[in-house]
Amino acid sequence: MAITIKTEDDIRKMRVAGRLAAEVLEMIKPHVVPGVSTGELDRLCHEHITVKQDAISACLGYHGFPKSVCISVNDVVCHGIPDNEKILKNGDIVNIDVTVIKDGFHGDTSAMFIAGTPSIQAERLCKVTQESLYLALRMVRPGIRLRTLGAAIQKFVEGHDYSVVRDYCGHGIGEGFHEEPQVLHYDGDDGGVVLKKGMAFTIEPMVNTGDYRIRTMKDGWTVKTKDHGLSAQYEHTLVVTDDGCEIMTLRNDEEGTLSRILIA
Numbered sequence: 515m516a517i518t519i520k521t522e523d524d525i526r527k528m529r530v531a532g533r534l535a536a537e538v539l540e541m542i543k544p545h546v547v548p549g550v551s552t553g554e555l556d557r558l559c560h561e562h563i564t565v566k567q568d569a570i571s572a573c574l575g576y577h578g579f580p581k582s583v584c585i586s587v588n589d590v591v592c593h594g595i596p597d598n599e600k601i602l603k604n605g606d607i608v609n610i611d612v613t614v615i616k617d618g619f620h621g622d623t624s625a626m627f628i629a630g631t632p633s634i635q636a637e638r639l640c641k642v643t644q645e646s647l648y649l650a651l652r653m654v655r656p657g658i659r660l661r662t663l664g665a666a667i668q669k670f671v672e673g674h675d676y677s678v679v680r681d682y683c684g685h686g687i688g689e690g691f692h693e694e695p696q697v698l699h700y701d702g703d704d705g706g707v708v709l710k711k712g713m714a715f716t717i718e719p720m721v722n723t724g725d726y727r728i729r730t731m732k733d734g735w736t737v738k739t740k741d742h743g744l745s746a747q748y749e750h751t752l753v754v755t756d757d758g759c760e761i762m763t764l765r766n767d768e769e770g771t772l773s774r775i776l777i778a
Contacts (some may be wrong), residue, residue, distance in 0.1 A: 515761055516694055517627055517686060517693075517694045517710075517712075517713060518686065518688055518689075518693060518694075518697055519710065519711075519712035519713060519747075520712045520713070520714050520753060521712075524619065524688060524689075524714075525712075525714075525753055525760075527616070527617045527618065527619040527737050528619050528620075528687075528688065528714060528751070528753065528762050529613050529618075529623065529760075529762055530621075531569075531616040531619045531620055531621030531762070532616070532621035532623070532751050532761075532762025532763040532764075533621070533762070534563070534567050534569055534614045534616055534621055534697050535612045535613065535614040535621035535622060535623045535751070535761075535763050536616075536623055536763045536765045537562075537567070537763060538559050538562055538563060538583075538612045538614065538693065539560050539612060539623060539624075539625050539752075539765055540561075540767070541558070541559075541606050541608060541642075542555060542627075543627060543666045543725070543767075545558055546602065546604075546610075546627035546628075546629055547607055547629055547630065548600065548602055548603055548629045548630045549596045549601060549602065550601070550602050550607075550629075551596075551597065551600055551601050551602070552585040552587065552594070552596040552597055552600040553596045553597050553598035553600065553604070554576065554598070554648075555583075555585060555596060555597070555610065556581045556582055556585060556596030559571075559582055559586055559612065560574070560581075560582035560611070563582060563612075563614055564582075565575060567614065568618070569590040569614045569615060569616045570614070570615040570616065570668075571612075571613070571614065571615075572613035572615050572618070572620055572685045572691050573612075574624075575615055576691065579593075579595075579735060580595060581595055581596045581610060583596065583607075583610055583612050584596075584598075584609075584610070584611040584624075585600075585608060585609070585610050585611075586607055586608070586611070586737075586745070586747070586748050587600070587606050587607070587609075587758055588607060588681055588737075588744055588745075589670060589739045589742050589743060589744060589745060590609075590641070590678040590736055590737065590738050590745065591659075591679055591682070591720050591722070591728050591737045591738060591745040591747070592609070592611070592682055592720060592737050593736055594735075594736055595611075595733060595735055595736060595737045602629040603629065603630075604629060604630035604631060605628070605629065605630055605631060605632055605633055605636065606628070606629040606630075606639060606640070607625055607626055607627075607628055607629075607632065607636045607643070607744060607746060608626065608627045608628070608629060609624055609625070609627075609746065609747050610624060610625065610627065610702055611623075611624035611747070611749065612624065613691060617757070618689055619688060619689060620683070620687050620688065620689070620690070620751075620760055621751055621763055622687055622691070622718075622749065622751050622763070623749050623750055623751060623763035624718065624747055624748060624749040625748055625749075625765070626640040626643070626644070626748060628640070628746070635723065635744065636744060637693050638674075639676065639721065639723055639744055639745075639746045641718060642670075642671065642674045642676060642721065642745045642773075643671075643676075643713075643720075643746040643747060643748055644723040644748045645670070646667045646670045646671050646699075646718075646719050646721065647667075647717055647718070647719055647748045647749070647750065648771070648772060649666055649667065649670055650663040650664075650666055650667050650717050650719075651668060651717060651750065651752065651759065651761065651772070651776060652776055652778060653666060653778055654709065654713050654752060654754060654758060654759040654776070654778060655709065655754070655755075655757055655758050655759070655777075655778035656709055656710055656754060656756070656757075657708060657709065657752055658708070658709050658778075659704060659736065660695060660697065660698075660704040660708070660709060661698065661699065661701060661702065661704035661707075663699075663717065664697070664698040664699050664700050664701055664702060664704075665700070665701035667699045667700070667719050668699065668700040669719075672686070672750060673723050676721050676722060676723060676742065677721070677722045677724065677725060677726035678699050678700045678719060678720070678722075678724060678726055679699070679719075679720035679721070679723060679726050679728060680698075680700060680702075680726055682718075682720055682737075683696045683697050683698050683699060683718075684696070684697030684698075684699070684715055684717045684718045684749070685697060685717040686713070686715045686716060686730050687704050687714055687715060687716055687751055688714050688750065693715075695707045695713075695715065697715050697717055697718075699714065699717075699718075699719040699720070699745070705733060706748050709754050710752060710754060711754050711755060711756055712753065713754045714751065714752065714753045714754075714762075715751075715752065715769075716749055716750065716751050716752070717749065717750060717752065718747060718748070718749030718750075719747065719748070720740065720745060720746070720747045721742070721745065721746050721747070722743050722745045723739075723743040723744045723745075724739065724741040724743030725739070725740060725741045725742040725743070726743075727739075728740055750762070750763045750764070751763045755775070757767055757777050757778065758775065758776040758777040758778045759775075759776050759778075760774060760775050760776075761773075761774050761775075
């Protein structure tokens with residue numbers, strides 16, 4: 515397993531890419547309302563990335579993915595393809611997953627949005643999913659086993675009677691979109707990886723209201739819960755520091771609950 519340790523110059527570039535990715539989510543938030551199409555949301559994100567930020571969408575064309583961001587609604591776990599015919603309804607929960615490339619480095623992040631008024635169940639699912647991510651972020655520091663992050667996420671999520679998707683994971687990131695290591699969100703084999711200063715990766719738990727099993731649709735991309743239950747996901751890109759981590763994709767609306775520089 516070849517894990518790349520980032521240089522100070524790499525980290526500076528990742529800060530920029532991460533901030534840009536976070537800005538896309540900040541920009542799109544007021545547009546996620548009942549009556550808008552996911553295709554329109556994708557168009558707004560694409561324009562913001564390519565025109566305003568003079569950056570590149572890593573998703574567009576990646577292994578043939580046809581759009582600039584992934585938009586996953588309700589029982590869609592991940593990789594939802596934006597569509598002009600997919601119109602958001604009141605109460606829909608929506609994950610928007612953005613990856614920006616700037617100066618050769620990637621910033622990858624996602625967040626949940628709610629169109630209109632959420633159900634109590636949907637709001638609770640989103641809250642628990644975000645808290646599971648924050649729990650893991652606060653644990654990151656040099657010297658700990660990677661698998662302890664996934665074990666903590668799994669314990670927290672299952673303690674709320676939800677389940678963690680097993681088939682998708684976080685990943686190393688930098689000049690590559692998906693680098694080593696794989697970051698599991700449950701207690702599984704981590705290949706013996708111990709965190710070191712300069713490691714960069716994403717944590718991105720996908721949490722279901724019901725069973726953790728999933729199914730892939732005929733388009734080859736869209737992944738849904740097998741039991742049709744709701745699914746939520748939050749994601750951040752981070753770099754391990756001397757005594758914690760730096761979150762590259764922190765949004766302004768998170769600064770009251772989370773610091774960009776975390777000390778474990």
